[in-house]
Amino acid sequence: MVYNMQHFTAFMNVESTRSYIDDLYSQDSDKCLSSIICIKNSVIGSNRQKESVIAQGIVPRLIYLLKEKNVKVSIRTEAAVTIGSLAKGTEDHVGLLINSGIMQTLLDVLDESDPKLLDACLCCLRTLSSQDLVPINCKFRLKHLQRLLLLGGPTEILQRQSCVATILGSACKTSIEQNALCSVGGPAVLAALLAIDNYSVRIPVVTCIASMCFNNLVVAKEVVNTSYKDVKVPSYLSMLISRDKPVEMQLEAARCLTNLHRAEAISAFDPIITYKTLPCLVRLCQPENLESHRALAAETLAYLTEVDCNLQQVAAISNQLVSALVDLLKCSSVAARAAAFRAFASLGANDEDIRKRIIDTKCLMERVVEGLGDVSKEINLSSVRCLHSLSRSVQQLRTTFQDHSVWRPLMSLLTDDPSPELLLAASSTLCNLLLEFSPAKEPILQQGAIQLLSTLTSSSDPALRLNGVWALMNLAFQAEQRVKSQILTTLGTDQIFRLLADSDTRVLMKTLGLLRNLVSPRTHTDAMMALHGPQVMQGVVLVLEGPHTPEVKEQALLILSNVADGDRAKDHIMSNDDVLKKLVNYMTHPAPCLQESAVFCIGNLSRRGEPGALERIGRLREFGVVGILQQLLGTPDTILFNRVKSTLGHFTDI
16 A cells, blocks of 8 residues: 655644544544554654644554554554654653653553564663653563563564663662562573673663662672573673673673672672773773763772772772873763762772872862862762762861862852752761861851751751761860850750750760760860750760660760869769769679779769869768779779779778
8 A cells, every 4th residue: 555645744734734633533544554654754853843743632642542452553563663753852752751651551562462563662662761751660560571571582583682671671770670570580581681692682681780780689699690501690791891892882791790799799809890890990981982981981980999998999000090080070071070070089988098199180179179169960969079088088188178278169069058969978078177187177167067067967867967966076076165165055955955865876976976075175174064064964864864885875974074074063973963873883884885984984083182072082982982993803804904993092091
């Protein structure tokens, strides 16, 4: 049959196009087919034509024709092809298709047997699956996964295998989906496809395996132990990472092996990671490669080396990597610069020598400062993470960071409605910049840091609460008394009590550390306790009476020891029988750390030569302190023995 192929354009008037639209709804199969083919040909390669077709509301009709089993298979096939073409349009076009339920329709049609219809649906699904707009709640049921694996098996045509691998890769976004694909035999089928010597199949297969294993130990172990023709998956990947393979193949294989390692299915000491994956990624970061390839290599390298010190050290000395990453920071694309910053953040996470090498690289700190002020939020976040990693260097806090005033753009980011991720990274960096030896401490304080950090301690996110109180703890260490008073006033008694009752032990420990810093050194103890003594004592008692670990209660006892070190502050303990009883009880506690801290506090209270010492010693005798100290002389713990012996000397000849 010869079809009338009149050109269908967005610029035709309604009258001239109406017949083609009407024919789409015709009960005459030939007219309907002719209309679809006409529409299909008009939208190929033209977003304007796609826009016109979609605007005329024919997408629901195309979906209906596709799913209706009583319609001729040729019409259904052309409908699938046309929808696939529309799926290559703009984000709005794809969004409309997704919201119309096209994914579910296509998956359901896969149960049928016509090969052309199946291929058209698979190609359409592949196009949609390649879009970032596919919602994470677009669920693939087990029967869909099984059908896809069957359609993409080792004996199927290459196009089907490629389509299925791409589709399955998009179906692995969550651990539930990863586990589901693994449970229906995904690793075995994908392993068989790895053996097919065709990159149009191998690349999406490797991408799918990488997605399936991401942050999933159970699935990753299953994949690592899966073989095809006595060759395990990692061995196939090792071959695909070689220099003689296309760069895209090398990158995907390296990313897959990286995910297997980070999921803890392959050790960092495994030669396939140390001598294959890492060198491959370093090599692909070099300037002779395409910018897009370098960006992906740097991003993957950042993830590979993020937590392992040995991999960081090996990467840092490899093939001029640092200079290659600095060069990547000069690229125009956001992806390239962000990846370079993330790679630097990983490399400098643990080793001081590596951090110094990075910081000493020409123009690096200038690039970091520029990144903090960049218009791109992605660049802001990655540069802050880089700065956070580098800020772990004590030496650089005193020199390079001060020279570049990195606190200025950092504080601007913190006060400019940052995203949760950026707020977390920036506040973590601020914790380091507020350490006692950091020259940035005073200017940051002048920028309203106390109010900002106090606000963070009320966050619903435990990590932000931790950063807020941690930074305040650092700020309070050996700070002037006015700063300490400002912290207590701004934070407020009620908030301190809330932090002391926090379910996150890390937050509780840092809050105790903050209180300890507020009532020390000795020169500040009396003044701080005169202003806030009842609140401090109430907070300590709250912890000592709570169901906490010895490590937590030890911090509370150390606060009491600081209070006991003051001249007048001692009275807050000596006038409180309940606290004195607690101290005596902890002297005989099974945990050595609590015994040592309690004895240390008693030692400060009973120190001779201070006003009121005789009265305090006499009162402590009444609580049976001397007898307990004498019993503790038999302890095998050297630290406790020395502390007991010293304290017991305060009670002799009295």
